[in-house]
Amino acid sequence: MTSPVSSTRSEPIIAGVVTSLVGFTSSFVVVVTGLRSVGASPTQAASGLLVLTVLFGLGSILLSVQTRRPVTLAWSTPGAALLVSAGASYDAGWPAAVGAFLVVGLLILATGLLPALGDLIGRIPAPIAQAMLAGVLLSLCLAPMTSLSAQPWSTIPILVVWLLAMRWLPRWALPLALVTALIVIGVNLVLDGYSGWAGESWWPQLTWTTPSFDVSAIAGLAVPLYIVTMASQNVPGVAxxxxxxxxxxxxxxxxxxxxxxxxxxxxxxxxxxxxxxxxALAAGPEAGADRSRRWIAGVATGSTSLVLAALSGTLVVVTAIAPDGLLEAVAGLALLTTFVASIQGAFEKAEFRIPAALTFVTAAAGVTFGGIGGAFWALVVGLVAHGVLRGK
Structure with missing residues (x-):
């Protein structure tokens, strides 16, 4: 019989492991799809998944140990969804996308060093930022129904498992949907005689890409990616x-x-x-009643992420050989909650509804001007409309 003391000591560790498993399995498909959408090969996407998992795992351990607080890091899931949306009109190439990612990192660094930059981001009205995110997410959130129409017998099991899990095991709904999708993919492979998977590397590996800097990629990818990451990840993370x-x-x-x-x-x-x-899983009551020990959950989250990083190569191969649109359907289910929250935030205040609506439809339409994608122009349209209508 487990003593109360040992149970209390294990609570933050268990919470951290669950945090990592739920976060990773519920959104890695979005990340892989986003990287592939802006030009990454399967090998390059596997490298991206690996390096992200290792770095935010190490960062979670470092911050939690240094601060004695349950500070956990993650990849930008809304940012990856933005890459998916931008991919339809993006043609600058993978090195330019890598250059845009580098610019995002520099902007995040500058945000910590220059309070004025953080204040500038804070001045973007939240409804407009939320409307841009909702428009970006729309195409992915349509994927489950698109997949259902194209391949009903492969998609129906995923939707049924997800819906039933949302009723009784909501925390595990997305991981269970992913497991179901993997089973469906395995069955398809057997029926196809295992064609399509030969020659793929199942091992995690890092692949270097020399960045190039393209104005359209910086404006169309870096700027919206930075804003989405700050508004939809960092600010809520603080809250x-x-x-x-x-x-x-x-x-x-x-x-x-x-x-x-x-x-x-x-x-x-x-x-x-x-x-x-x-x-919330690592910082909340699930990590134990003793708040002074919940920082251990942050360490456990980071440590589990380092273990999961070893799966990066295998998971990208699975996404590459999966039936078209099937894993995108899982990604759409993963983003439904974020989409609903973004829609609510965008249209909650009456004075922002018209600017937010213009922002939403611009981002959803994916319009491109001057080689710059729709997310950037959605912000421009929304801010201009807000400026004109503010005094009305």
Whole structure:
């Protein structure tokens, strides 16, 4: 029989392991799809997944140990969704995308060093930022229904498992949907005689890409990616920690995530940031009643992430050989909650509804002007409309 003392000591460790497993399995498909959308090969996407997981794992351990707070990091899932949206009109090439990732890292570093930059981001009205994110997410959130129409017998099991899990095991709904998708892919491979998987590397590996700097990629990818990462990850991450009584070490966190993004960019990592929703698992009551020991959950989260990094090569191969649109359907399910929250935030205040609506439809349409993608122009349209209508 387990003693109460040993149970109490294990609570933060278990919470950290669950935090990492849920965060990784529920969103890695979005990350891989986003990297592939802007030109990464399967090998380069595997490298990006590997370096992101290793760096935010190490960052979580470092910040949690130094601050004795459950500070957990993650990759930018909304940012990866933005890459998916931008991919339809993006033609600058993978090295230019890597250059854009590097710029994002420098901007995050500058945010920690220059309070004025953080204040400038804070001046973007939240409804407009949320509307841009909602527009970016729309195409991915449509993927489950698109997949259902194209391949119903492969998609129906995933949707059924996800829906039933949302009813009884909501925390594990996305991991269970992913497991179901992997089983469906395995069955398809057997039926196809295992064709399509020969010659792929199943081992994790780092692949260097020399960055190039393209104006359209910086404006169309770097700027929106930075804003989405700050508004949808870092700011909510601070709020989550605050809700459990922890002050976020802002400058230190921005330095670690910015430096991590800079280091990871040449290997395909798009952005590292504070964890938002998954942070609640490591900082909340699930990590134990003793708040002074919950920092151990942050260490456990980072340590588990380092173990999961070993799966990066295998997971990217699986996404490459999966039926078209099937794993995108899982990604769409993963982003539904974020999409709903973004829609609510965008249209909650009456005075912002028209600018937010213009922002949303511009981002959703994916319009491109001057080689710059829709997310950037969505912000421009929304801010201009807000400026014109503000005095109305």
């Amino acid at each position: 989550v920690l605050k809700s459990f009584g922890y002050a976020t070490p802002w400058r230190r966190a921005m330095f670690v995530t910015g430096a991590g993004t800079v280091l990871g960019a040449p290997f395909g990592g798009h952005a590292i940031n504070l964890a938002a929703l998954s942070a």
